[in-house]
Amino acid sequence: MYIRDVDSQNEAPITDRKRALLDSTVRVIARKGVRGLRVEEVAKDAGVSVALIYHYFGDRSTLLLSALLHIGQRAHDYTRPNVDGDARTALLATVLGEIQDDEEIRENSAAWGELRDAAIFDESLRPTLEAQTREWVDDLAGIVRRGQAEGSLAAALDAAAIGQRLSALVEGMSSRWLAGLVSTAEAHALLAGAVERELPER
Amino acid sequence: MYIRDVDSQNEAPITDRKRALLDSTVRVIARKGVRGLRVEEVAKDAGVSVALIYHYFGDRSTLLLSALLHIGQRAHDYTRPNVDGDARTALLATVLGEIQDDEEIRENSAAWGELRDAAIFDESLRPTLEAQTREWVDDLAGIVRRGQAEGSLAAALDAAAIGQRLSALVEGMSSRWLAGLVSTAEAHALLAGAVERELPER
Numbered sequence A, B: 001m002y003i004r005d006v007d008s009q010n011e012a013p014i015t016d017r018k019r020a021l022l023d024s025t026v027r028v029i030a031r032k033g034v035r036g037l038r039v040e041e042v043a044k045d046a047g048v049s050v051a052l053i054y055h056y057f058g059d060r061s062t063l064l065l066s067a068l069l070h071i072g073q074r075a076h077d078y079t080r081p082n083v084d085g086d087a088r089t090a091l092l093a094t095v096l097g098e099i100q101d102d103e104e105i106r107e108n109s110a111a112w113g114e115l116r117d118a119a120i121f122d123e124s125l126r127p128t129l130e131a132q133t134r135e136w137v138d139d140l141a142g143i144v145r146r147g148q149a150e151g152s153l154a155a156a157l158d159a160a161a162i163g164q165r166l167s168a169l170v171e172g173m174s175s176r177w178l179a180g181l182v183s184t185a186e187a188h189a190l191l192a193g194a195v196e197r198e199l200p201e202r
Helices: A016-032 A039-046 A050-057 A060-082 A087-096 A103-118 A123-150 A159-178 A184-198 B016-032 B039-046 B050-057 B060-082 B087-096 B103-118 B123-150 B159-178 B184-198
Strands: none
Touching (some): A016 A050, A016 A060, A016 A103, A039 A050, A060 A087, A060 A123, A087 A159, A087 A184, A103 A159, A103 B103, A159 B103, A159 B184, A184 B159, A184 B184, B016 B039, B016 B050, B016 B060, B016 B103, B039 B050, B039 B060, B050 B060, B060 B123, B087 B123, B087 B184, B103 B123, B103 B159, B123 B159, B159 B184
16 A cells, blocks of 8 residues: 555645544544545544635545545555565565554554445545555565565565465455454464465475 | 354244345445445335334344345355365365355455444444354365365365465455456456465475
């Protein structure tokens, strides 16, 4: 989920105020879903007027798309510190970084799931969802390709397929984790097992 | 997703009429989500009175739990024909059977995702969701164990972990498939790759 989070009007970095409004939007989506999202609730969560939200985002649809980009940026921020080190270690840390005992990460993950599922019926969300998913898949694939270039991972590995499978597994495991069906430790052990299977020792 | 779908009052098999009402419930959940589900819409879809639905299911909460069980039974029916043959082939066919170009399967998958995500905040759904997920995981693990008993799969494989990972991957891949981000063929190829990695040739 790695599209850079820029102001769509002028491509300047988003302001702190706008970021705070998007944090509130993500929180409300995580709790109430997308279908039930009312701009009034976002305004209440953020402690601002509804008019201010419309001033910044224009309409509800733009607010949702901005929230989707913001979720990607947040995920980028909490998984990115993990990509140093050899490719195998980096891939594992990036995958495990998606599931952490942290309220912001839980909210981010829940809101991502809500927006992804809303896109089944709301086609306006799809291009952004697709771009975000592609960036995420490409990021994981890029770590595999770096390992291949460095010689630590087998050249025969299909980096793109590994990126697709590991990101889809994270999505499925996150839903299970958010619903309390697996603990953080169980989710990590299962994800680590998947990384091991995708990257067999040479 | 394999709990048997019985009438909770008398443990007799559910009637055709009740089954038709649950089919409608699944369809409405798939389209409108759980939070937005109104019993009136289910009645309209089924062409019956709201009173009849309350007669059969008592209240909205029981209707949702019955729908969750019904989804499991439906998934059982469309993946179960695939479990013949050697364990590797059976596991692959069962996993691929979850994603098919079939409107009922798409609805089932979408409704399952909606109920699973609703369970993040609706604790009344959790025990049933947990039981259904466990049955599904156990079913996949059981195929692996059968292969181990028959000697076609390595004894060292962790059947339970394989069941957890493959079912979670199916959930993540299904969401992506339902949102149109991967085609049925792409999803099948990716899932087949995961089965290959989980069950290395001896």
